Amino acid sequence: MKFKSLTIFMLILVLVLGFAYGCAPEEEVVEPDEEVDEPEPDEEAVVDAYPERPIRWTLPFGAGGGFDRTGRLFMPYLEEELGVPQIVENRPGAATVIGHQIIADADPEGYSLGMIGIPHTNVGIVEYDAAYRPEDFAPFAIVANDPVLYSGQPDKGWEDITDLIADIEANPGEIRIGSSAGACELAAEAFLRQRDLSDKVRHVIYDSGGESRSQFVGGHVDVYVGTVFANMEIEDQSTPLAVQWGSEHRLWPDTPTLNAALGLEGDERIPHGASVRMFGSTREFKEQHPERWEKIKQAIKNTVENEEFMADAEEAGLAGIIDFIDDEDEIYEFWNDMQELAEEIYAE
Numbered sequence: 245m246k247f248k249s250l251t252i253f254m255l256i257l258v259l260v261l262g263f264a265y266g267c268a269p270e271e272e273v274v275e276p277d278e279e280v281d282e283p284e285p286d287e288e289a290v291v292d293a294y295p296e297r298p299i300r301w302t303l304p305f306g307a308g309g310g311f312d313r314t315g316r317l318f319m320p321y322l323e324e325e326l327g328v329p330q331i332v333e334n335r336p337g338a339a340t341v342i343g344h345q346i347i348a349d350a351d352p353e354g355y356s357l358g359m360i361g362i363p364h365t366n367v368g369i370v371e372y373d374a375a376y377r378p379e380d381f382a383p384f385a386i387v388a389n390d391p392v393l394y395s396g397q398p399d400k401g402w403e404d405i406t407d408l409i410a411d412i413e414a415n416p417g418e419i420r421i422g423s424s425a426g427a428c429e430l431a432a433e434a435f436l437r438q439r440d441l442s443d444k445v446r447h448v449i450y451d452s453g454g455e456s457r458s459q460f461v462g463g464h465v466d467v468y469v470g471t472v473f474a475n476m477e478i479e480d481q482s483t484p485l486a487v488q489w490g491s492e493h494r495l496w497p498d499t500p501t502l503n504a505a506l507g508l509e510g511d512e513r514i515p516h517g518a519s520v521r522m523f524g525s526t527r528e529f530k531e532q533h534p535e536r537w538e539k540i541k542q543a544i545k546n547t548v549e550n551e552e553f554m555a556d557a558e559e560a561g562l563a564g565i566i567d568f569i570d571d572e573d574e575i576y577e578f579w580n581d582m583q584e585l586a587e588e589i590y591a592e
Contacts (some may be wrong), residue, residue, distance in 0.1 A: 295326055298328050298329040298331050299357060302347050303334050303343060304343025305334065306334055308454030312454075315332060317556060317560060325542075326539070340361060341368040344368060357529075360523070361520065362386075362522070363585070366585070367426050370583075370587050380526065382525050383575050385545065385568055386568070386569040387521055387566065389521075389567045390471035390521070391518040392471060393472045393487050405506065413444070416444040420464070422456045423470070428470060431469065453474045456469075457470060457477065468482060471519050484496055487501050489502075
């Protein structure tokens with residue numbers, strides 16, 4: 245009897261254990277060589293985190309010129325848009341080649357950007373053997389277009405550009421013309437060479453607009469080739485002679501264009517001259533981090549559309565040159581045209 249009871253007990257125990265084991269969840273067995281997929285990082289979260297530290301903007305000109313002032317005007321608004329400090333670093337020298345090379349060589353993570361000049365880069369390539377090329381950069385947008393203006397010393401008695409030309413012809417080698425490297429340099433060379441005056445004047449080229457302007461005010465040069473904005477600072481100390489642009493500029497409404505003053509039309513016209521300023525980065529930044537790149541571009545656009553920014557630009561005298569062109573094809577078409585002009589001017 246005891247043996248029969250024990251048998252029944254053992255049978256029940258086996259049934260209970262078997263039921264419990266069968267209902268237990270199965271554990272996934274991972275083979276030693278089997279790879280376990282790691283969850284992919286949230287790419288959108290990474291993008292939203294940028295920028296996480298200050299952004300440094302390289303300006304290829306010294307402090308005080310129109311290029312420098314244009315760049316600095318944007319910084320408080322970009323800081324507000326992006327949420328991190330914006331640091332400006334002036335790196336003049338070698339006709340802007342030093343600063344532009346820093347921008348071209350920057351780490352493509354988006355924390356080292358810059359303001360790029362047309363035709364400053366073109367002059368650097370042709371005349372100063374710069375290693376970069378326009379395609380090495382990725383422009384966010386053109387933000388300023390500042391045409392070239394010729395101003396003379398009041399005591400010279402020149403009333404317009406024709407008086408200056410007559411004086412150069414009558415006194416070869418005596419007239420000194422000062423310009424800053426890049427846009428103003430190229431504009432002046434285009435004018436002088438087309439009028440066969442290059443060998444009859446002394447063209448002095450400075451690293452920044454501020455330096456060339458101070459040399460003019462100090463009487464060290466007779467003609468200041470600067471931009472319309474830069475010339476506003478010395479309007480009481482100079483005589484405006486001509487604007488090297490397609491039409492009169494609103495900042496200097498009574499000053500004729502260079503071609504109009506000389507009566508030039510068609511193929512005889514002297515090419516326009518202007519300091520075109522744009523924010524940009526390395527090409528690698530745009531290709532490796534397109535979302536970050538677009539975030540910077542949108543911040544710049546938002547700044548230009550900000551009424552407070554434009555009010556500040558008006559107060560600073562810059563509203564007349566602020567522009568916004570972000571069509572890359574249009575930018576590169578103009579950039580390449582300036583490259584051809586620079587190669588033509590400095591072909592010798």
